[in-house]
Amino acid sequence: NAGVTQTPKFQVLKTGQSMTLQCAQDMNHNSMYWYRQDPGMGLRLIYYSASEGTTDKGEVPNGYNVSRLNKREFSLRLESAAPSQTSVYFCASSGGWAGRNTEAFFGQGTRLTVV
Amino acid sequence: QQQVKQSPQSLIVQKGGISIINCAYENTAFDYFPWYQQFPGKGPALLIAIRPDVSEKKEGRFTISFNKSAKQFSLHIMDSQPGDSATYFCAASTGGGNKLTFGTGTQLKVEL
Numbered sequence: 001n002a003g004v005t006q007t008p009k010f011q012v013l014k015t016g017q018s019m020t021l022q023c024a025q026d027m028n029h030n031s032m033y034w035y036r037q038d039p040g041m042g043l044r045l046i047y048y049s050a051s052e053g054t055t056d057k058g059e060v061p062n063g064y065n066v067s068r069l070n071k072r073e074f075s076l077r078l079e080s081a082a083p084s085q086t087s088v089y090f091c092a093s094s095g096g097w098a099g100r101n102t103e104a105f106f107g108q109g110t111r112l113t114v115v
Numbered sequence: 116q117q118q119v120k121q122s123p124q125s126l127i128v129q130k131g132g133i134s135i136i137n138c139a140y141e142n143t144a145f146d147y148f149p150w151y152q153q154f155p156g157k158g159p160a161l162l163i164a165i166r167p168d169v170s171e172k173k174e175g176r177f178t179i180s181f182n183k184s185a186k187q188f189s190l191h192i193m194d195s196q197p198g199d200s201a202t203y204f205c206a207a208s209t210g211g212g213n214k215l216t217f218g219t220g221t222q223l224k225v226e227l
Contacts, residue, residue: 004158033214042121042204042217043159058214090158103149104215106158 002026006091006107013081013114021076021110023091031094032074033058033104034066036087043090049074081114088112118142121205121218128225134192136221138205141186145207149215150179150190153202162203163190195225 007022025032030051035043035058045058047066055066063085065077074093078085089110095102120139128134138148149164165172165179165188172179178191192199205218 035217040124040219042119042219043215044217045214048214059216092158103161103164106160108156108158 004091004093004105004107006089006110008110009108010111011113013078013112015081015083015114017081018077018079019081019112020078021089021091021112022073023075023107024073025091025093025105026072027093027095027105028071029093029095029105030071032068033092033094034064034074034076035090035092036060037090037109038087046076046089078112081112083114086112086114118216119205119207119218121221123221124219125222126224128192128195128223130195130197130225130227132195132225134190134195134199134223134225136190136203136205136223137187138189138218139185139187140207142207142209142216143186144209145216147208148179148181148188149206150177151204151206151217153204153220159204192223195223197225197227199223200225 004025033048034046037043044060049055049068052071067075091107092104094104118141150162151159152162153159163174163177167183176193181188203221206215208215
């Protein structure tokens with residue numbers, strides 16, 4: 001079982017460039033999430049998708065867009081990268097949403113540097 | 116505004132000792148409190164979780180203590196081992212689901 005797979009693992013962008021981070025899960029989970037991890041700040045939620053066809057903003061959505069392509073895939077797009085978006089990005093998925101707390105599984109992360 | 120405050124930022128413990136990490140929260144609607152363990156270069160992985168209807172949960176060497184009135188919860192690692200050296204995050208969420216609010220993390224080092 002692959003779990004949650006993120007691509008790419010590393011990326012360097014120039015300021016103003018765009019890119020899409022890909023995430024896929026093979027656990028048939030309903031909910032998917034994008035977090036960013038910065039030193040001393042823990043993980044902060046960027047966007048989430050409670051179920052296929054729905055997306056909502058998290059704590060730090062500015063500068064990002066997402067697409068829930070199907071039940072398996074949830075992508076994160078940076079339209080015009082800024083140095084402040086240098087971070088490690090994690091995708092996660094969990095089985096349930098309404099009324100149930102279920103374990104969230106995380107991918108290996110994408111280390112993004114914007115120069 | 117940080118809804119989940121975690122301390123200490125870093126911790127060094129001798130092998131066999133007890134590691135204690137503390138978290139405090141503000142939102143009384145939180146009803147699920149997991150702890151995640153993260154090794155360098157890896158994603159966080161669920162270690163143990165508790166709901167506010169119990170005051171303690173133990174799984175092997177790992178114990179969560181929960182104090183609802185004080186809005187605090189802590190992770191105790193008994194008989195700490197070098198393999199426990201990692202970053203630990205507390206988290207909280209509300210009303211079902213896993214839109215998690217994380218603490219800032221504690222870097223634990225267990226020395227021989």
